[in-house]
Amino acid sequence: MTANATENGTPILQMRGINKSFGPVHVLRHVNFAAYPGQVTALVGDNGAGKSTLIKCIGGIYPIDSGDFLFEGKKVTVHGPRDASALGIEIVYQDLALCDNLDVVQNMFLGREERTGFVLDEASMEERAAKTLQSLSVRTLRSTRQLVASLSGGQRQTVAIAKAVLWNSKVVILDEPTAALGVAQTAQVLDLVRRLADQGLAVVLISHNLVDVFEVADRIAALYLGQLAAEVKAKDVRQPQVVELITTGRTEGVESELETGVDEGVTA
């Protein structure tokens, strides 16, 4: 870890020297990645740069081939989505993974229903869901018993994010949360992302939209062809530099805070 990283406090989530291959395709090459509590870390990169693979490794969907997975400073092994959830890592995927035929409360508690004996405890679940939505200052839902099918794109995103934070999670990873949204709804969701970080969560935001990234991110990690091109503070860079990092893997005048592994012959 470099001196710069320690200035930000200890990262709650740290991936060190991660390698991941699918058969002959080496998708992640010695990637270092970190997320800090109370900060939004944007993960940017072109299509095929390895963003999705990286978060799937974090979420326990893919096992990592080599490298260290540290959570709250301790080395952990994550064998599946359950392990990741148990640590407090929640991922909101791009497709949101909501059931249209269920209502907001039912979706938020899906797979982790509260019950008394055999019977579902609907009242407690509804109470907790409403509390969580209130704590996130969500004002866009009419009722917690609305079917998800009747919600707009922004409302669905809100429900998916609320579902992720319901479980006292510490790290929330959002995969392209604004990709399919209009202007007003994008603003609402970004607002929500900022509030999550302000509540002390470590937020990882994956986005292609650099305007969004610069609006909410504290740190930016750029992946280029499976390698970490740079991890920088958002205020230290300008948009064209990030574009350059995404497209060429390097840029003038940007000093990465983490060892990137790019052009160091690590994987050559």
Add this chain to the structure above:
Amino acid sequence: MSTPVVDVPESPAELTRSPSLGEYFRSYIDRVRGGDIGSLPAVFGLIVLVIVFSILRPVFFSAGNFANLLTQGGPITVIAMGLVFVLLLGEIDLSAGFTSGVCAAVLATVMTDWGWSWPLGIVTALLTGLVIGTAMGTLVARIGIPSFVVTLAAFLAFQGTVLLIIGEGGNVPIRDSVVLAVENKNVPPVWGWVLWAVSIGGYAAVVLLRAQRRRAKGLSAEPMAVFAVKVGGLALLTGVAVYVLNLERSRNALVISLKGIPWVVPIILVLLVVLSFVLGRTAYGRHIYATGGNTEAARRAGIKTASIRTSVFMVCSTMAAVGGIIAASRANSVDPNAGGSNTLLYAVGAAVIGGTSLFGGKGKVRDAIIGGAVIAVIDNGMGLLGYSAGIKFIVTGLGC
């Protein structure tokens, strides 16, 4: 986006506020307009059918025929209740009809030919259904063969199985009085009223308790007026039914008295309550809806979707076994065509007419009852009008 964006800023407290009576109805109408019609068309159709048949053939609207309707509709309704589980996952069980036939044949064989007692016979029949469902469910969920293919194959195979068990042209009679009573005997009138009182009282208590718990937590609850209308309406409707069924319907009451609710009705009622509870109030039921609505989302939520998929076939085939037992009771025997001809089509029709979606995720057990009633009314009414089987099938088809 086609739906208007309802991003109206409202205070968070709005989320849990109790609606007034007017708001409650308005939100219900909104839901109906929004396409969430449920079993509304079926109820409407049922009323129209009853009126039409009553005008054309007054005997349709008699106590005797009402009892007939219930016993006629019994087997397919029960099979349809099981099918709802399979349909909720967007799967289909084409073999449910002949599964009921196989189970009925097993029942008849072990009881009549081997002389087993009725509890043993019924358990054997139910287990047969369970084993069939487990096998088909495993093929669908674990091996990934489409349910249409698996159950189509089973449809053919079970047709042969019934033939082999019963023997071509054969017929195994049912002589056990308990099994025969299901479709041929009635609940004593007094007990009919007791059953009615207990059911209505139980329903009211459950609804009240739930509302009370919700209010205690500061959540929105149904207005009391809605509760009163629901319970009162149900009490009145079922009360009339019990009263009519308790009337003497024998042509010659001196020879044999015929009054009371057919035993099959409380049996279906119990199945309805149990299965509705499972679907609506347990995590298992919730996971069925989730898997049917979005399998990938359910899988990511940690739900074992393959197990859920297997289990619904187990429920369906076991319910088919119950349907087979009821059908055997009605026919007093099991023949090689048991569970054949239109059994399956009527059962699927009943579930779907009632409002269960063929694409999964939408449906309730009570849909099967309402749909089963529609099918039974058409079948019975057309029969009374003296139409041939051909015309009957065509009209039933149009009704669907």
